[in-house]
Amino acid sequence: MIILLVGTGAREHALARALCADPAVSQLHAAPGNPGIGTLSTVDGTPVVLHGVDALDPVAVAALAAAVKADLVVVGPEAPLVAGVADAVRGVGIPVFGPSGRAAMLEGSKAFAKEVMLAADVPTAEPRVCRTSSDLEDALDAFGAPHVVKDDGLAAGKGVVVTDDRAAALAHGEAILDAGGVVVVEDFLDGPEVSLFCLCDGETVVPLQPAQDFKRAYDGDAGPNTGGMGAYSPLPWAPADLVDEVVRTVAQPTVDEMARRGTPFVGVLYCGLALTSKGVRVVEFNARFGDPETQVVLARLATPLAGVLLAAAEGRLGDLTPLEWRNDAAVTVVVAAHGYPAEPRKGDSITGIDAAESVDTVHVLHAGTSLDHRGTLLSNGGRVLSVTARGATLAEARERAYAGVDRIVLEGSHHRRDIAAAAAEDAR
Numbered sequence: 135m136i137i138l139l140v141g142t143g144a145r146e147h148a149l150a151r152a153l154c155a156d157p158a159v160s161q162l163h164a165a166p167g168n169p170g171i172g173t174l175s176t177v178d179g180t181p182v183v184l185h186g187v188d189a190l191d192p193v194a195v196a197a198l199a200a201a202v203k204a205d206l207v208v209v210g211p212e213a214p215l216v217a218g219v220a221d222a223v224r225g226v227g228i229p230v231f232g233p234s235g236r237a238a239m240l241e242g243s244k245a246f247a248k249e250v251m252l253a254a255d256v257p258t259a260e261p262r263v264c265r266t267s268s269d270l271e272d273a274l275d276a277f278g279a280p281h282v283v284k285d286d287g288l289a290a291g292k293g294v295v296v297t298d299d300r301a302a303a304l305a306h307g308e309a310i311l312d313a314g315g316v317v318v319v320e321d322f323l324d325g326p327e328v329s330l331f332c333l334c335d336g337e338t339v340v341p342l343q344p345a346q347d348f349k350r351a352y353d354g355d356a357g358p359n360t361g362g363m364g365a366y367s368p369l370p371w372a373p374a375d376l377v378d379e380v381v382r383t384v385a386q387p388t389v390d391e392m393a394r395r396g397t398p399f400v401g402v403l404y405c406g407l408a409l410t411s412k413g414v415r416v417v418e419f420n421a422r423f424g425d426p427e428t429q430v431v432l433a434r435l436a437t438p439l440a441g442v443l444l445a446a447a448e449g450r451l452g453d454l455t456p457l458e459w460r461n462d463a464a465v466t467v468v469v470a471a472h473g474y475p476a477e478p479r480k481g482d483s484i485t486g487i488d489a490a491e492s493v494d495t496v497h498v499l500h501a502g503t504s505l506d507h508r509g510t511l512l513s514n515g516g517r518v519l520s521v522t523a524r525g526a527t528l529a530e531a532r533e534r535a536y537a538g539v540d541r542i543v544l545e546g547s548h549h550r551r552d553i554a555a556a557a558a559e560d561a562r
């Protein structure tokens with residue numbers, strides 16, 4: 135099978151790694167990929183090919199898919215999906231794992247997602263859509279603190295502020311309105327958060343294993359929100375029936391509602407959930423795999439990935455045999471650039487990846503990296519690397535992941551030291 139993977143982050147590196155490990159994959163192409171993806175090869179030794187194609191250009195991606203004779207296109211990030219990359223690829227007759235631009239609006243507009251949830255009777259926080267400052271002020275006062283203020287549209291992980299500080303909540307909302315956007319203010323959901331990725335073929339839902347992400351920048355959930363500073367799976371503390379409940383009350387009703395509207399959802403429905411005192415509630419939907427949760431979920435998936443994604447793309451998930459999982463644990467820790475998330479510094483040299491990967495089970499996934507003209511690896515984004523490890527237990531996976539992190543040299547970088555710490559302790 136020839137696959138074209140669209141995207142450039144650590145999530146795509148994790149996807150590429152899993153696809154390359156699948157003996158059914160004869161060639162993997164990436165548009166544009168990253169230096170880490172560029173080091174991979176398929177099981178029979180064929181190197182991955184990186185293509186300097188703009189992932190946000192639907193026509194260019196579809197032309198590349200046709201040129202490389204792709205049997206399947208896998209779209210990683212949300213922006214190409216919302217831009218219509220999956221539609222363009224389907225338009226040239228190639229199966230694609232990723233929703234149409236209209237279906238991706240489940241992530242592209244928080245207000246649209248809420249409207250679908252309401253129609254499908256999916257439990258979520260009550261929203262207020264604000265188009266003016268006075269709407270915003272009224273909504274902040276109606277819900278009270280903690281304030282949850284979201285950019286309606288895509289904001290590359292910077293759209294959500296959760297704060298007790300009304301002035302900060304107002305300032306975030308005003309900035310979105312000033313930029314011509316729409317704000318969604320929500321009721322705060324208490325309780326631990328869980329990410330559950332559901333593979334969808336427009337009709338059938340196949341859940342993966344749940345993971346937990348750490349969104350705040352610093353230890354103890356302090357500091358600003360980020361795209362995610364680390365993740366782990368499984369969740370030993372989660373109720374045994376959590377996945378079944380989420381499929382029954384959240385994912386399947388949403389997929390059914392999207393099909394009823396004539397915009398079937400094909401790809402990953404990322405259910406961001408809070409396990410509140412009143413039950414499971416949806417915090418947000420995303421229309422793609424989460425980052426960094428994908429790094430730990432795919433590290434534990436034993437079933438070869440390519441056939442599963444192709445089955446989703448071709449509407450055959452109902453025929454799939456049950457997924458198989460490694461009976462172990464995985465932890466990933468994000469190494470972030472100096473200044474992340476406010477003003478990440480670029481251009482610092484990165485060393486120590488080989489040393490990190492000499493630790494048992496550790497693999498280092500590239501996110502914001504680039505190579506200079508001499509082939510030196512440099513930081514090129516906020517989240518630079520995702521250091522991932524497996525272990526028999528969460529404690530062992532965490533120990534190995536941090537042993538890897540400690541061998542990475544990136545001046546001014548920072549990372550959290552408490553990823554999976556509480557869960558590993560509880561599971562002892």
Ligand code: GLY
Nearest residue numbers: 347362424425426
């Ligand atoms: N880890 C959060 C996200 O992928 O949106």
